[in-house]
Amino acid sequence: GAVVSQHPSWVICKSGTSVKIECRSLDFQATTMFWYRQFPKQSLMLMATSNEGSKATYEQGVEKDKFLINHASLTLSTLTVTSAHPEDSSFYICSAPTSGDYNEQFFGPGTRLTVL
């Protein structure tokens, strides 16, 4: 199956700093990628849809200036958490769909962000 990687797998940062998380589709091209946030013992919450070569589409209630998304190539999307605060601490997961009738999504391994 298709492989999606994320980097870093975990990061600890100080409050007020910015953190960039990368999501890569390793063996297929993805014009669209999805970014999710997952709180402990909860389901995945879709934050935004990343579109290659155009602006991301954010879900209602997600601050676009806080969570900057860039999809610069067909295999790379980045999520930057700007001016991070402890409440931004979470597990961030990206996914990328393959082409085809049902666009099966493949998920990255996730990034654990801890803001001190």
Added chain:
Amino acid sequence: AQSVTQLGSHVSVSEGALVLLRCNYSSSVPPYLFWYVQYPNQGLQLLLKYTTGATLVKGINGFEAEFKKSETSFHLTKPSAHMSDAAEYFCAVKGRGAQKLVFGQGTRLTINP
């Protein structure tokens, strides 16, 4: 709009016992249906999916699910639980032609020795 309901946020079974995780969906037309498994601090792994055709779908690790249109259900089963099955399980639905997955709230499966 589509939605997914997983009955039971936590299911506990004994090793060797039947595993049954329930999922009901709401959709105006039969959607694509998925079950994912998530181990601690990891991403999601696809267990199985229903897109079209045979309603009984077999997946990895001995899991299977049956799509029942009349009941709008897609319950996940495994005849005999193994300790390694302990994880979080998510049911998800995607409309035909849609991009986004809609997830259920998840079910934590615990296996008792």
